[in-house]
Amino acid sequence: MGDGLPRGVAAAVAGAPPGYNRWWIPPAALAVHLSIGEVYAFSVFKNPLVEHFDTKLTPIGIIFSIAIVMLGLSAAVGGRWVERNGPRKAMFVAAVCWSGGFVVAALGVAADQLWLVYLGYGVLGGIGLGLGYISPVSTLIKWFPDRPGLATGLAIMGFGGGALIASPLSSKLLDVFADQPQDAIVGAFLVLGALYLVTMMAGAFTIRVPPEGWRPEGFDPAAVERRTLVTTGNVNAKNAIRTPQFWLLWTVLFCNVTAGIGILEQASPMVQDFFPDVSAAAAAGYVGLLSLCNMSGRFVWSSTSDVIGRKPTYMIYLGVGAVLYLLVASSGTASIVLFVLLTGIILSFYGGGFATVPAYLRDLFGTLEVGAIHGRLLIAWSCAGVAGPLIVNAIADARKGAGAEGADLYTLSLYIMVGVLAVGFIANLLIRPVDRRFHEDVEPQRDRRAAAEPAMAGARGERG
Amino acid sequence: MSEDVQHGSSAAGRAKVLWVVVVAGLGYGVINTVTQVVDLFSG
Numbered sequence: 001m002g003d004g005l006p007r008g009v010a011a012a013v014a015g016a017p018p019g020y021n022r023w024w025i026p027p028a029a030l031a032v033h034l035s036i037g038e039v040y041a042f043s044v045f046k047n048p049l050v051e052h053f054d055t056k057l058t059p060i061g062i063i064f065s066i067a068i069v070m071l072g073l074s075a076a077v078g079g080r081w082v083e084r085n086g087p088r089k090a091m092f093v094a095a096v097c098w099s100g101g102f103v104v105a106a107l108g109v110a111a112d113q114l115w116l117v118y119l120g121y122g123v124l125g126g127i128g129l130g131l132g133y134i135s136p137v138s139t140l141i142k143w144f145p146d147r148p149g150l151a152t153g154l155a156i157m158g159f160g161g162g163a164l165i166a167s168p169l170s171s172k173l174l175d176v177f178a179d180q181p182q183d184a185i186v187g188a189f190l191v192l193g194a195l196y197l198v199t200m201m202a203g204a205f206t207i208r209v210p211p212e213g214w215r216p217e218g219f220d221p222a223a224v225e226r227r228t229l230v231t232t233g234n235v236n237a238k239n240a241i242r243t244p245q246f247w248l249l250w251t252v253l254f255c256n257v258t259a260g261i262g263i264l265e266q267a268s269p270m271v272q273d274f275f276p277d278v279s280a281a282a283a284a285g286y287v288g289l290l291s292l293c294n295m296s297g298r299f300v301w302s303s304t305s306d307v308i309g310r311k312p313t314y315m316i317y318l319g320v321g322a323v324l325y326l327l328v329a330s331s332g333t334a335s336i337v338l339f340v341l342l343t344g345i346i347l348s349f350y351g352g353g354f355a356t357v358p359a360y361l362r363d364l365f366g367t368l369e370v371g372a373i374h375g376r377l378l379i380a381w382s383c384a385g386v387a388g389p390l391i392v393n394a395i396a397d398a399r400k401g402a403g404a405e406g407a408d409l410y411t412l413s414l415y416i417m418v419g420v421l422a423v424g425f426i427a428n429l430l431i432r433p434v435d436r437r438f439h440e441d442v443e444p445q446r447d448r449r450a451a452a453e454p455a456m457a458g459a460r461g462e463r464g
Numbered sequence: 465m466s467e468d469v470q471h472g473s474s475a476a477g478r479a480k481v482l483w484v485v486v487v488a489g490l491g492y493g494v495i496n497t498v499t500q501v502v503d504l505f506s507g
Contacts, residue, residue, distance in 0.1 A: 020476070021476065024475065024476050024480075027479050027485075030478065030486040031486055032486070034486060034489055118473055161490050161494075164490075164494060165489050165490070165493040168492075168493075168496045199485070202478060202481075202485075206475050218488075285503075288500050289497075292466070292498070
């Protein structure tokens with residue numbers, strides 16, 4: 001026992017026995033990310049909650065905002081705890097918080113206390129989101145040193161895919177438990193909480209950390225380290241935030257997410273404003289299509305980054321992304337097919353940006369505390385989650401006030417997003433390898449190398 | 465060591481089941497969304 005957790009959890013930094021297949025790790029990570037990805041389907045509960053509490057959309061929208069802010073904060077604050085205690089304990093706590101959040105929120109709905117829903121789904125659930133999001137990342141990178149982009153892309157794709165499962169499932173549960181959706185929320189929350197508890201626990205008890213010094217058969221670390229940005233050293237989380245590279249990458253992520261989330265959040269009204277013939281139902285289909293692009297981009301682009309490198313991949317996200325935004329702004333109304341194609345690719349870049357960033361951090365800062373550094377970087381997500389929709393909504397409101405309509409409501413926002421992406425592009429260009437003075441144990445390593453030198457020379461038969 | 469191997473094999477068994485669960489879940493989500501998109505755009 002330890003930390004008040006069950007024995008199987010507390011005992012574990014959960015090392016893998018010899019010969020353990022590394023392909024048993026991704027489903028454990030996916031189980032967690034598919035579960036917490038439900039948060040993107042929260043909109044299904046919005047109208048039933050508005051009806052149940054007899055309130056407006058804004059107080060209900062706050063639930064999601066609290067959850068996303070808590071995601072960023074808990075990932076930033078809890079990152080080092082996750083690194084110290086290992087993925088199993090982190091996933092266990094994430095599962096308890098996430099499913100516990102549903103239970104507390106269900107209590108809030110049953111008792112007509114909205115603040116309990118804020119506390120449950122928002123605060124408690126948000127902590128589960130943050131810890132669950134970062135918990136498998138560094139373990140995956142250690143198991144897949146040859147293909148970190150593929151491994152993290154696979155897991156983080158789950159976060160995008162979670163909503164695709166949760167959305168129809170939640171709708172069905174709301175139909176099953178009562179005649180009116182607003183009367184079925186408690187039952188739906190309890191079933192989802194139980195389902196996610198079982199799924200995430202299965203992930204927690206399956207994940208294993210590789211043995212010290214483990215590497216896949218035929219893998220030559222030197223081949224990877226020859227790439228310009230890939231470090232041979234390790235930087236701890238405390239030092240990482242003192243490097244310009246961390247803040248440049250923070251800017252890159254912030255710009256990429258701000259641009260993507262601006263479209264994602266406004267997708268349904270935007271397509272209807274660009275093309276007045278599009279019905280609300282067809283707009284919902286368009287939103288589903290964007291979710292698919294977001295999800296598949298996470299896997300496809302992150303895996304591609306293993307081949308072409310992280311920096312060139314972000315040059316595509318930000319550079320090509322800016323050109324695509326320009327095309328949407330200038331000729332998006334020309335054809336709905338063109339509009340859907342352009343925004344679909346933009347959303348695939350948005351997802352790709354999330355999935356590629358852990359591997360980029362590994363390249364720059366090493367594997368020592370990559371999970372903790374990733375957690376701190378995710379604050380950029382919380383900030384972009386506020387900035388992106390704020391830019392698009394505020395400008396659309398102002399333009400509407402000035403008498404503009406249709407696509408004109410968004411033109412200025414789209415040009416601003418081109419500028420935002422250009423800033424990110426420049427930040428990415430400025431990223432250089434981290435100075436060696438930030439590396440851990442530089443001196444001891446050098447000392448050990450110096451001490452080993454005569455012995456190695458002896459082994460090679462050299463004489464001074 | 466033998467306990468390690470035992471734990472490893474039960475984790476491997478769980479992992480196989482989890483692969484089936486996550487692939488089935490993702491498949492359900494993707495097919496559902498694609499069907500919805502096709503229905504809506506063709507309708």
